[in-house]
Amino acid sequence: MLRKEIYFILGGPQGAGLETSSSVLTSAFTSEGYGVISDREYYSNIMGRHSYIHATVSSIRIPRSLTYPVDIVGAMDAETVFTHFNDLSKDGFIIYDSGTENTKIQQVISMEKEVYERIMEFLNKNNINQDIKSLVNYVEKNTKITPIKLDYRGILNTLRDKFSINSVEAQKYKSSILIGAVAGLTDIDSQSIATGIEQRFKGKQKIIDANKYIADFVKETIQKQFGSQLKLDHSSINMDEFIVSSGNDIVGMGKIVGGVRYQSYYPITPAADESVFLEAHQAISVNGKPISSIAVFQTEDEIAAITSAIGSALTGARSATATSGPGYSLMVEGLGWAGHNEVPLVITYYQRGGPSTGLPTRGSQSDLLFSLYSSHGEFPRIVIASGDNMEAFYDSIDAFNFAERYQLPVIHLLDKFLANVISTTPLPDFNQIKIDRGMLTFNPKVKGAYKRYDLSSPINERPALGSGVVMWHTGDEHNEYGHISEDPNNRRAMYEKRMKKLEIADKEIPIEKRAIYYGDENADFLLIGWGFVKGVALDAIEELKAQGLNGAYLHLKMFIPFPSKYVKGILDKFDNNRVIDVEHNIMGQAAQTITTNTGYIINKFILKYTGRPIYRMELVNAVKNILNNKSDREVLTYGE
């Protein structure tokens, strides 16, 4: 029977090329018309710790979420087999290396103690010896899972001889063994795999050929022995083109299209990849002719990152900085200065697990309240959050438009999940993209001393620094000319002028950019979420609908200014017992924000704060528990 969707995990030590497997397979499936979403879970480590990619491939839609159990576990090493055999569906496939058969769990020194103990408990309970062979035997006897044993060393040896690659180098091709295995079971075309490999290794012919060779060889071996039992149905998605990209890269693309001209950063996971992407695109040319350049600047710390972006923004260049929690913590004094001086500035904020260094490579949504309230004093800011690649692309452009139109800092919230997930995204609609530079001018009419903060209007003409007028900027309270003033009347007027801009933004920014309701009139329960929750919430709703439960999802995109009336209007339509907040934090931060803005109190929560994404099956289950009054608060924990 052909599959509508398949799910797989490929695991191995960090640094061994799983990213390659992920990007090649994503491109390959995409070029056959399937939709892919592929998450990458890894430790804060460069080499050796267990990492894995976890993907959904769909023939019926562009997939938005990940789920368990999986159909394939592809293991580069013994640790993957031990860690993930339990993630398999009852008729799944596990591909493993015959060379690891005798490996005992005690020999897997990279394994975390807690994981080890969990697995040991399972092995002991089921009287399984502590080596891979025994575990595979157990699986073979007690389940319908098919173990596929491959001789990795033998395969790499033929490669070594055929392409005169040395043994150390040959190890790098393990990722293509897994690519070939997945290709064999799902029967994707060799040509599609080749396209994926070529895209990944642009122009490096020998590497391309060697990878293709391995992938093809493994694909054939598997098909001969097992057939293509996971063959996907013909895709009904019906699109000609997709962008295949991580969230980091698509934000970079959005920024470039949106006209970023200055990006500062201090390296931090999971934000730095975006700046690296921008570094590769610093020269802006149209039809081959250079027309402009982006200054991408690695600063000495995040304080310099934000303050230099402020300096740059004053000159009229669209300016941004990208960071994560620890870096943002250092930025907040600068944020206040930008708000106070009406500086358009974009802060792209990739949340990860906090506090402190927290879980540097794991996802989280625990910085919403911080982003709303960070920095002393009161000043206007706009806070937006993106839920998927498409939103992230448009939001990266909107962030600049809002920043310049309202002359204030814009915080664009993303998270590690979106940053590292590679997925197929339909091409954005160029007609929808608009650049709005607000009141920026390079040619102010007034000459000489200038009222940068003219009180006659909340939003003033904004001359670029260096263009025709003499202006002052200061972090002290200032008068219309930007000179320090502590006069109480001036203070009141300036304070109100600044805050007034939020009222204008609230009136002007259309609701579809701020909150989106997915559901119909008859929905009788409501999930509320933001950011990466969007995909899994929508997929869960769909699955629940098939089970006879008609729910809706309210996706929050803008937290300042908050779309209070709209949100309250939707909430009031539902039975309070059937309004469920879904977030990646422990406090229910979005729910608190709803209460702050609307007075509405949410009493049901589904929360996950293990650093791993919310999976579809656990969300479906948790929603049912709440709707059945089994609990008010479900804490999700699935995933290694």
Added chain:
Amino acid sequence: MARNWSDYKTNSWVQWCPACGNFGILLAMQKALAELDLPPEKTSIVSGIGCSSRIPYYVKTSNIHTLHGRPIPVAEGIKLANPEQTVIVASGDGDLLGIGAGHFVALGRRNMQIAILLHDNAVYGLTKGQAAPTLPLWLKTKALDAPNIQSQINPLLLAFASGYTFIARAYAYHVDQLKDLIKLAINHKGTALIDILQPCPTYNDIMSKEWYEKRIYYLTSADPSWDPNISSQEDFDMKAPKILDKMTEWGEKIPLGIFYRNISIEPLETRIEKILPGYLQYPPAKRPIDIKSKPIVHPFTEFKDRIVQT
């Protein structure tokens, strides 16, 4: 018609204490700008927080009073986005060498064309006289309860070690000499530091006008053959020992003047141009990003390599 120094005056009341060294620095700055005839809107004085950091309000150029310790990165952002802007940082010793020391060091590695005027009064003026990083060990100025137990930073050596390519020391009340140094610092193609000894009569009762004037002397008057100019590595190897020798002189005698001027190190602007040809011709701030509200960069042509056809 060339500008006069009073063209760079504002009508703000200058709110420093009587006889504060900052007055000398202000006058020297206005004179230097006038003699260089710099267009006020194309010149930015960027300061941090402190008594000295009020100077932006008293000079009629397009100025920025930033956060405590942060004038350097703000200045860098301006310069990177718009290399045509003349950028001067004027700030306190606490600001630049205490809370902002990391930026002070990092700027040297970049050698951007930014002139740093360090208002060195050895105290935190605006917060009422606490010890600044340049206050010598065991000195007890009048606001201190006990003698200073932290030793002093040598700004010249710190700048030298960090890669500044123009390093000078001046005295706030020697307005004309300071003015000349400021002009040279502004025109220097790289990062310039002028450590300006600035008496603070209100809080630094020890390092007073009299204290300084007993000690200071000019390098060139003591040694007419004094040559701080370096144009090659050999030059550097030959002259560096003597330069360091003079930079470390502090006590009974305090030398003033240019200690080090190296024109063989290229500034960041030139380095960027090398990896990003066209940067100086099309700097980030200067070119449109849209044509009638449509982006200049089209996503499907720029990111072709990311598009997968089915």
